[in-house]
Amino acid sequence: MTPEPSAAPDATPGPAPAASAGRGVRPWTRTTQLLLLAAGVLLALVAFVTVLTMPDLPYHPARDLELRATYDAYRDTGVPLVKQNGTGSWYGQLPGGGLTKAAGDDDPGSYLIASWMSHVTGSASPYPGLIAVMAVLCALPWLLLPLTVARIFGRARAGFAMLGLPLLTWLVNGSLLLGSEYGQADLVSPVRVYALYGLPSAVILLSLVLVAFVLTHRTGWRVALTMTVLLLALATAGNLLRSMSGFGIAALVAVVWWTALRGRGRALALGGAAAGLVVAVLGAHLLPGLVVDRIDARRAEVISPETARLPDAHGTWHPLYLGLSYPQPITGQPSEFGVQWSDEFGWNKARETDPDVVPASTEYDEIIGGVYRDAVRAHPWAAVELYAAKLGYTAQHFAGMLVVIALGALLAWRRRLPQAGAVRAALSTVPTVVLGLAPPVLVMPMLYYYSELVAALGFLSALALGALVVSMSDLRRDGASADRGGAATPAPDDLVLPARHPIP
Numbered sequence: 344m345t346p347e348p349s350a351a352p353d354a355t356p357g358p359a360p361a362a363s364a365g366r367g368v369r370p371w372t373r374t375t376q377l378l379l380l381a382a383g384v385l386l387a388l389v390a391f392v393t394v395l396t397m398p399d400l401p402y403h404p405a406r407d408l409e410l411r412a413t414y415d416a417y418r419d420t421g422v423p424l425v426k427q428n429g430t431g432s433w434y435g436q437l438p439g440g441g442l443t444k445a446a447g448d449d450d451p452g453s454y455l456i457a458s459w460m461s462h463v464t465g466s467a468s469p470y471p472g473l474i475a476v477m478a479v480l481c482a483l484p485w486l487l488l489p490l491t492v493a494r495i496f497g498r499a500r501a502g503f504a505m506l507g508l509p510l511l512t513w514l515v516n517g518s519l520l521l522g523s524e525y526g527q528a529d530l531v532s533p534v535r536v537y538a539l540y541g542l543p544s545a546v547i548l549l550s551l552v553l554v555a556f557v558l559t560h561r562t563g564w565r566v567a568l569t570m571t572v573l574l575l576a577l578a579t580a581g582n583l584l585r586s587m588s589g590f591g592i593a594a595l596v597a598v599v600w601w602t603a604l605r606g607r608g609r610a611l612a613l614g615g616a617a618a619g620l621v622v623a624v625l626g627a628h629l630l631p632g633l634v635v636d637r638i639d640a641r642r643a644e645v646i647s648p649e650t651a652r653l654p655d656a657h658g659t660w661h662p663l664y665l666g667l668s669y670p671q672p673i674t675g676q677p678s679e680f681g682v683q684w685s686d687e688f689g690w691n692k693a694r695e696t697d698p699d700v701v702p703a704s705t706e707y708d709e710i711i712g713g714v715y716r717d718a719v720r721a722h723p724w725a726a727v728e729l730y731a732a733k734l735g736y737t738a739q740h741f742a743g744m745l746v747v748i749a750l751g752a753l754l755a756w757r758r759r760l761p762q763a764g765a766v767r768a769a770l771s772t773v774p775t776v777v778l779g780l781a782p783p784v785l786v787m788p789m790l791y792y793y794s795e796l797v798a799a800l801g802f803l804s805a806l807a808l809g810a811l812v813v814s815m816s817d818l819r820r821d822g823a824s825a826d827r828g829g830a831a832t833p834a835p836d837d838l839v840l841p842a843r844h845p846i847p
Contacts, residue, residue: 376490378499379499380490383488383489387482389485389509391478395474400525401537409445410453411468413458414458416445417461420645423454423455423459424454425645425646427441434686441645450539452543452583452585456538457472460472473542477525480542484521487556489503491556492805494559495559495764495809496813504809504812504813511808521548522798531790541794543588544798546584547591547798547799549577552802553570554598558602558764567602570599571622579634583634589627591778591799593620593627594775596620596622597617597619597620597623599619603615658707660712661689664682664715665685665787667715672684673736679725682718733783734780737780737784737788737796741800744804748807749807751807751808752807765810769806772799775799776799
């Protein structure tokens with residue numbers, strides 16, 4: 344692989360370390376390496392304890408009933424995603440007795456985790472198991488984050504700066520948890536953000552940190568293949584936890600293959616990245632269906648025929664249509680489209696066309712899709728203004744994080760820090776940012792719809808903090824050197840490589 348020239352101002356020839364960091368050998372002393380890892384362990388413990396000490400975060404009322412009914416049925420039968428008919432959510436119930444499908448109108452991932460964790464917790468409540476898994480997933484990215492950021496910028500101090508990241512995230516996002524709205528609430532989102540939304544954020548952040556760490560090493564095809572399998576598993580989990588959350592993770596496969604093959608020619612690297620992207624996206628789309636098919640095979644043995652007709656997924660058009668209610672759920676002012684932020688409003692609208700339509704069914708989705716398209720065609724400019732307003736509201740919510748990210752990027756560019764690794768890490772978040780903007784803009788800018796976006800922005804804020812600390816410390820060092828009338832001397836924690844071995 345062809346190495347990239349380093350843009351670090353102090354990456355001048357000097358005493359060569361034992362080997363290049365790009366070849367997987369420690370770029371710092373063993374003590375510094377261990378201290379960076381220790382910082383990661385400390386931060387992971389902070390995140391772990393933060394989640395564990397939170398109280399149970401119940402789902403919205405209908406979902407809470409569904410989760411408990413699903414959990415209880417699993418403990419009784421050992422079959423996932425079933426419940427006693429007549430229990431659980433009041434949405435979509437049909438007459439009949441016996442067991443029926445559960446979590447049919449939601450993404451099944453968190454329901455499955457809660458059920459499986461009953462073997463570990465033995466609790467009568469599904470929430471201890473969800474909290475435990477959430478705590479582990481929130482802690483894992485921190486283990487590698489200090490070392491990863493240090494390697495990206497070639498400065499150990501950039502990694503140690505991560506010790507201040509929980510405080511920064513608290514200041515700009517109201518939480519000690521990086522890249523998550525878990526446990527937060529506001530006037531618009533009064534129910535504290537719970538595991539159904541927190542788990543996908545944690546999986547996305549973990550994926551971004553893992554890829555960034557791998558990209559600071561020389562990656563061959565074996566590493567790329569291993570990462571493809573791992574990322575495909577994480578993308579599948581992401582899509583099971585929240586529809587489409589995993590596609591941003593799947594896109595990371597293209598970044599890994601491009602990095603692994605770029606030394607063998609641009610055409611081969613581009614082809615490998617494109618092929619990896621196609622395989623990963625298709626896999627992330629198909630594998631969750633295979634998981635649900637296996638579950639359906641088990642459910643078919645126990646559910647009653649009269650309740651097998653229950654719909655098994657949210658439709659595409661229902662949330663888009665309700666999204667036209669903005670700004671009613673935010674400010675209380677009525678929507679220009681006359682839509683209300685209520686499932687019942689959508690159901691009743693569809694029943695004007697077919698009084699017997701079953702909510703969340705395929706027929707319902709087709710009807711409400713037509714209603715949505717008719718509304719947008721009738722008022723196209725109002726729709727454009729509505730979506731622009733929701734984008735502005737989302738940007739305002741994340742204004743603190745966006746300012747930090749912008750400052751970090753500006754200083755990194757002005758100070759000419761090692762940029763290749765930081766640019767690759769930042770670009771890897773683009774698919775997740777694009778996907779993450781869809782729920783708040785197309786549906787509603789509430790805390791519950793920021794799962795993907797907050798994870799990507801949280802990772803970018805970590806990179807920005809590293810860039811800010813390195814830039815400011817370099818400014819002070821350069822100023823002190825100028826006062827002495829001499830040249831700048833690299834600090835002991837700087838990764839200084841000879842010109843023939845630049846930072847990868």
